[in-house]
Amino acid sequence: MLLGLLLFLAGIGPAQAQKPLPKTDVYIDKGGVLRWQGSREEVALFGVNYTAPFAYSYRAHRRLGVPLEQAIDQDVYHLSRLGIDAFRVHVWDVEITDTVGNLLANEHLRLLDYLVQRLKQRGIKIILTPIAYWGNGYPEPDTAQTGFSAIYPKGRAYNNPRAVQAQENYLKQFLNHRNQYTGQLNREDPDIIAYEVCNEPHYRQPEAEVSQFVERMVAAMRSTGYRKPIFYNIAESPTVANAILNSPVQGFTFQWYPSALVGGHTQRGNLLPLVNQYPIPYARDPRFSSKPRMVYEFESADILQPIMYPMMARSFRSAGFQWATQFAYDPLAIAYANTEYQTHYLNLAYTPAKALSLLIAGKVFRQVKRGQSFGAFPQDSTFGDFRISYRAGVSELNTPEEFYYTSSTTTQPRKPTALRRVAGTGSSPIVHYEGTGAYFLDQLASGVWRLEVMPDAIEVRDPFATTSLRQSVTRIAWNAQPMRLTLPGLGADFTVRGLNPSNTFQSQASEGTVRLQPGVYLVAARGKNIAAFTAQTTLGAIRLGEFVAPAASTLPAQVLHTPPAQLVAGQPALLRATVAGAGATDSLFLIAQHFYGRTRTIPMRRLTLTSAEANVPAELLYPGLLRYSIVLRHQDRSTTFPGGFAGSSLAWDYAPQDRWEALIVAPGTALPLFRAAQDRQLVETGGVNGAGWADYISTPTGQLALRLLQAPPAAAPIPFADAKAPVAFLRAYFGDRLAARASEAGNFTEVVVRGQRSAGAGRVRLVLTSRDAAAYVAEVELGAEVQDVRVPLSAFRPGAQMLLPRPYPSFLPLTFQVSGPPVVPVAQLEVLQVLLEPAAAPASSDRPSVDIESVYLR
Numbered sequence: 001m002l003l004g005l006l007l008f009l010a011g012i013g014p015a016q017a018q019k020p021l022p023k024t025d026v027y028i029d030k031g032g033v034l035r036w037q038g039s040r041e042e043v044a045l046f047g048v049n050y051t052a053p054f055a056y057s058y059r060a061h062r063r064l065g066v067p068l069e070q071a072i073d074q075d076v077y078h079l080s081r082l083g084i085d086a087f088r089v090h091v092w093d094v095e096i097t098d099t100v101g102n103l104l105a106n107e108h109l110r111l112l113d114y115l116v117q118r119l120k121q122r123g124i125k126i127i128l129t130p131i132a133y134w135g136n137g138y139p140e141p142d143t144a145q146t147g148f149s150a151i152y153p154k155g156r157a158y159n160n161p162r163a164v165q166a167q168e169n170y171l172k173q174f175l176n177h178r179n180q181y182t183g184q185l186n187r188e189d190p191d192i193i194a195y196e197v198c199n200e201p202h203y204r205q206p207e208a209e210v211s212q213f214v215e216r217m218v219a220a221m222r223s224t225g226y227r228k229p230i231f232y233n234i235a236e237s238p239t240v241a242n243a244i245l246n247s248p249v250q251g252f253t254f255q256w257y258p259s260a261l262v263g264g265h266t267q268r269g270n271l272l273p274l275v276n277q278y279p280i281p282y283a284r285d286p287r288f289s290s291k292p293r294m295v296y297e298f299e300s301a302d303i304l305q306p307i308m309y310p311m312m313a314r315s316f317r318s319a320g321f322q323w324a325t326q327f328a329y330d331p332l333a334i335a336y337a338n339t340e341y342q343t344h345y346l347n348l349a350y351t352p353a354k355a356l357s358l359l360i361a362g363k364v365f366r367q368v369k370r371g372q373s374f375g376a377f378p379q380d381s382t383f384g385d386f387r388i389s390y391r392a393g394v395s396e397l398n399t400p401e402e403f404y405y406t407s408s409t410t411t412q413p414r415k416p417t418a419l420r421r422v423a424g425t426g427s428s429p430i431v432h433y434e435g436t437g438a439y440f441l442d443q444l445a446s447g448v449w450r451l452e453v454m455p456d457a458i459e460v461r462d463p464f465a466t467t468s469l470r471q472s473v474t475r476i477a478w479n480a481q482p483m484r485l486t487l488p489g490l491g492a493d494f495t496v497r498g499l500n501p502s503n504t505f506q507s508q509a510s511e512g513t514v515r516l517q518p519g520v521y522l523v524a525a526r527g528k529n530i531a532a533f534t535a536q537t538t539l540g541a542i543r544l545g546e547f548v549a550p551a552a553s554t555l556p557a558q559v560l561h562t563p564p565a566q567l568v569a570g571q572p573a574l575l576r577a578t579v580a581g582a583g584a585t586d587s588l589f590l591i592a593q594h595f596y597g598r599t600r601t602i603p604m605r606r607l608t609l610t611s612a613e614a615n616v617p618a619e620l621l622y623p624g625l626l627r628y629s630i631v632l633r634h635q636d637r638s639t640t641f642p643g644g645f646a647g648s649s650l651a652w653d654y655a656p657q658d659r660w661e662a663l664i665v666a667p668g669t670a671l672p673l674f675r676a677a678q679d680r681q682l683v684e685t686g687g688v689n690g691a692g693w694a695d696y697i698s699t700p701t702g703q704l705a706l707r708l709l710q711a712p713p714a715a716a717p718i719p720f721a722d723a724k725a726p727v728a729f730l731r732a733y734f735g736d737r738l739a740a741r742a743s744e745a746g747n748f749t750e751v752v753v754r755g756q757r758s759a760g761a762g763r764v765r766l767v768l769t770s771r772d773a774a775a776y777v778a779e780v781e782l783g784a785e786v787q788d789v790r791v792p793l794s795a796f797r798p799g800a801q802m803l804l805p806r807p808y809p810s811f812l813p814l815t816f817q818v819s820g821p822p823v824v825p826v827a828q829l830e831v832l833q834v835l836l837e838p839a840a841a842p843a844s845s846d847r848p849s850v851d852i853e854s855v856y857l858r
Contacts (some may be wrong), residue, residue: 002358025190028229028250033370034194034292034322043193043322046313046365047086047331048358050075050344052649053111054092055136055329057340059143060469066333069706073114074332074548078348080122080541081440081452082359087124088296088325090199091130093170097147101166103173104146110180117181120191127231127323128186129296130174131159131167131198139342155202158213168220171197175224185388187226194229195221195356196253196296203237208245220249231294235809245287252291254280256298256312258812260805262263262343263302263684265785266464268733269831271303272801273773273816275311276377278319281811294323301343304463306353306406307388309361310395312381317368319784324365325360332550336472338463338743343465349550350474352438352457353406355426357395360386360404364397378772383648387411391771403430413718417488419443425607432484434608437518439483444533444544447489447525450499455479455549458580458610459557475553475580479609484513484751490525497522499535500547520547557581559588559612559641563660565737568667568744571624573616578611582632590614591640591649592628594621601650604630623666627659642779642851668730670752670856671741673832676705684731684805687711688814692727692836697851699756705851706730708836710761712847725814727762728851731804735771735830738857745827751791753834754853759841761848766855767801767833774828775801782850790858793824802833826857 025037034043052071060073079087095108103109119126135142142150148170150164175187175195185190196215203210207698218230232249234241244252256653259267282288295316300308309326328344333345348355376382381388387396392444394407399417408426413419416430422441427433431441437454444450456477463473485494492512498505500520507514508526522544524530531664535545561577575590582588589606604614616626629649632639638648643658674683676696685694685706695707708728738745751766761805764782769775777799778791800817807813835852 002787012629026193026228028292032290032292033253034229036189042318042370044366044370045086045323047084047088047124047325048079049089049325049327050079050087050115050329050331051089051340052331053108053115054089054095054259055134056138056140057334058108058111058332059140060339061331063469064333068111069114071333072111072118075329076115076118076544077546077548078120078332079124081331082348082355083362084089084358085124085362086323086325086573087119088127088196088323089131090129090134091174092134092136093131094134094145095136095164099148099151100162101148101168101169101173103170104175109177113179113181113233116179116189119626120182120189124191126189126192127196127294127296127325128192129196129199130171133201136707139339148235154200155204157614158201158203159209164213164216167198168216171217171220172224175221175226187224192228192295194231194251195226196231196233196294197221197249198233199296200233200236200255203240203243205224205239207240207243207551208612210237210240211247214247214249215246229292233296234288235811238281238809238811239639241282245282250291252293253296254293255296255327255809256316256812257301257808258312258803259301259303260808261301263805264465265302265681266304267684268464269303269735270376270773271300271305272307272311272381272388272390272770273801274807275300275308275315276793276816277813278315279811279813280319283319288308290736292636293321295321296325297327298324299327299344304351304354305390305393306357307390307393307395309354309357310364310386310388311381313361313364314368314374314386317365317370318372318374320371322370322503328793331535332548334469336474336476336550336553337467337469338473339467339469342467343464348438349454349476350457352436352454356404356406356423356425356438359423360395360397360406363404377816403428419487421763430486433481435481436610441485441487441523442539444539445528445535445675447528448530448533448543449487449490449523450539451496451521451523452547453483453516453518453521456610458578459523460578460580462559472553472555472853475555475558476550477610478518478552478579480514480515480517481609483529484511484516485509485523486512491635493525494528494850495526495528497530498546501535501545503547518549520545553581555581556644557586557634557639558634558644559632561630561641561660563662564740565663565672565713566669566740567616567621567626567664568664568741569621569664570618570667571743572618572619573621574613575616575628576611576613577604577630578610579606579612579632582609584609587633588612589631589633590616590628591631592616592620592626595625595627598705599650605805621664624664626662628662629659661814667744668747670858671734671748671855672854673737673751674706674730674834674852674855676706676853678705679732680706682733685729686805687728688725688802688804689810691725691838694730697849698855701786705786705853706757707849707851708834709847709849710836710839713773726802726837727767728836729802729804730832730834732832732855733830734832738827738829742827748826748857749793751778751793752857752858753780753782753789753791754786754855755782755789755851756784757787757850758846758848759784760846761850762839764850765833765835765837766796767797767799767835768824768829769798769801769831769833770820770825770828771830772820772828773801773816774825775799775817775819776820776824786851786853793826796824798822801831802835804833
């Protein structure tokens with residue numbers, strides 16, 4: 001399936017005799033800073049979690065017939081290529097122990113040993129969390145489990161005597177385990193720099209039970225002779241934070257899920273305010289400030305935008321973190337389906353732009369000083385050598401020696417003659433490329449570069465919707481495409497030679513351009529002596545000839561398109577489609593008609609091998625309904641989309657009735673911001689801090705409406721909960737709808753809400769946010785029956801938006817406010833929030849609610 005798979009690693013076996021190890025590899029100074037022994041430099045490591053040896057990932061590889069060692073080799077190479085220097089995983093103790101905590105020498109443990117060895121060979125440092133408390137099923141049911149976590153749930157594992165004894169036994173054996181590939185004890189391995197005791201423990205009062213448990217776990221680990229730092233989670237159970245602060249642990253761990261988890265679809269809009277800061281409630285407590293802190297997991301869940309990670313890394317460093325590891329990097333073999341964790345999606349081959357944003361984020365984490373402060377967004381989106389732009393959809397690193405970008409950019413490299421490393425997707429002033437995969441350029445000598453080109457990645461389904469190994473969310477295409485290089489000292493007639501196994505390509509560029517397939521190449525100015533550079537030549541932690549990429553998807557051609565919510569009568573409309581699996585000589589035609597009116601065949605322009613567009617003429621766009629399909633013509637065969645049916649929709653006997661449809665409205669028609677009947681799969685809804693939730697109901701008029709409900713008062717307040725927070729919310733992105741009618745933006749004057757409010761329900765607040773994150777707030781007075789309520793745009797005042805879905809941990813900010821124009825900038829709006837506020841009086845036995853049928857801009 002994969003080409004050039006890390007051949008140099010194939011013969012590595014168990015380690016030979018090791019040199020005497022230092023007593024410790026890191027230490028904590030008097031100021032509570034984790035430092036390297038020897039150099040005494042501050043530790044600042046950034047990377048990922050990765051779970052191939054365990055649980056679902058292990059089973060999925062076995063199901064697909066992919067050897068786990070091969071999978072680990074593939075993925076660790078890509079992690080190295082992304083500059084990763086930190087790895088963390090919560091070990092599935094349930095798969096490697098028995099019920100009393102004895103360590104089992106089984107396949108899962110062996111593969112963890114193998115993974116540790118491969119990480120060490122790439123210079124990646126490790127922190128392990130031996131106790132996970134998880135079952136091994138997700139997203140499937142749990143399978144046969146042997147360990148103590150199968151019988152002691154995490155909420156009882158800390159105060160059940162047998163569970164505590166099993167964990168003590170297990171920790172001792174795990175730290176004394178000798179890695180069968182490196183020959184080193186886990187507690188002595190210089191590349192395992194610390195341990196976190198357990199993953200996301202669930203505690204409750206009294207604190208004494210928690211204190212005793214933590215002390216016993218630390219004592220068990222220290223009894224083995226282990227002397228390096230022990231970290232402990234303080235974010236998961238804030239009600240007993242004092243027990244953790246007073247414990248003998250040497251550091252504290254946190255996580256960050258700023259957009260919550262499992263939204264069921266891709267979130268859109270400017271979400272940078274969600275990662276603007278990471279304030280810690282214990283920051284001034286000397287019990288906390290005197291110890292190092294790490295982020296064991298973080299992710300911008302349900303978000304593909306390649307701009308979140310660098311801002312998260314900056315916020316981490318501002319908060320004083322020295323370690324941060326994303327959860328979780330998707331193994332290459334199963335990333336096509338994104339089945340391991342539906343809400344997470346990160347892989348160099350399948351999410352190239354997001355992966356490069358992780359590369360840039362690592363640079364942020366290592367360059368920004370611990371505790372360094374920044375201004376509030378958006379002023380802080382350009383800092384040091386970095387630029388993050390929501391509007392451009394790009395993250396960049398631009399130093400004299402390095403130029404990295406996640407999307408096409410017009411930014412000029414700071415000092416082209418000094419460049420040594422380039423990585424990107426799309427095009428820039430020094431690389432023009434129409435493919436969608438990532439590429440890397442590393443200078444080997446003056447006028448000599450290593451070029452690595454990944455295949456095209458084409459999203460064909462929402463990766464955050466329900467997934468399955470039976471369907472792809474991203475397809476891979478090995479397209480041969482032109483690449484133009486404009487690198488100082490390279491010239492316009494440089495030579496190109498393939499380096500990875502089976503890559504026999506040799507050519508010479510013409511006017512700086514050469515046509516390439518995915519692979520690794522030696523690129524040299526004409527006349528350069530390149531005999532010294534071979535596939536076995538080392539470059540940092542990799543060899544020049546290494547290349548790992550998935551094979552091309554063996555699926556039928558697909559044409560993917562999302563119809564606009566509205567088209568404006570009398571105005572030509574540009575319709576775009578994504579193309580997967582079509583050849584360069586294949587043709588596409590848009591077949592459009594005004595319902596059963598005149599049919600037009602419009603040739604589509606192939607912008608690239610993976611995209612096409614066509615203009616629908618104004619005469620076809622009068623008020624009504626546009627119905628259309630796209631015909632892909634390959635040689636003498638036609639396939640019609642949507643549906644991928646054989647034949648052309650123009651044929652008299654073409655039976656399928658599948659068509660895309662778009663409503664054509666007259667200028668001045670109201671613009672939908674939210675429609676319960678049509679948009680429920682596109683919006684975020686729910687409760688805040690357990691105080692409410694959302695549902696869909698039918699109104700007395702037979703229409704579907706979103707119901708925001710207030711929950712009964714909680715028995716105990718949630719720590720860090722804001723009494724002024726809404727109890728339930730709707731968040732709806734409408735930026736694309738408004739952009740399609742940008743010429744009319746100045747004509748809209750009011751927001752029209754159709755809905756009703758039950759007795760006892762709190763106030764309803766509307767928030768409109770712009771693409772620059774400025775928010776405008778107004779209240780709406782809904783009656784006891786379904787009705788239209790008009791709110792003039794002039795009634796909206798600058799205010800705070802809610803950070804929704806609710807960020808986690810719960811102590812993180814819930815609101816964000818940035819200065820914007822005093823009057824609502826209608827043309828810049830993109831997100832609607834509808835917020836149900838807490839009721840002024842205690843709720844009655846009936847749960848108060850608000851029903852929202854629709855919200856329009858008129």
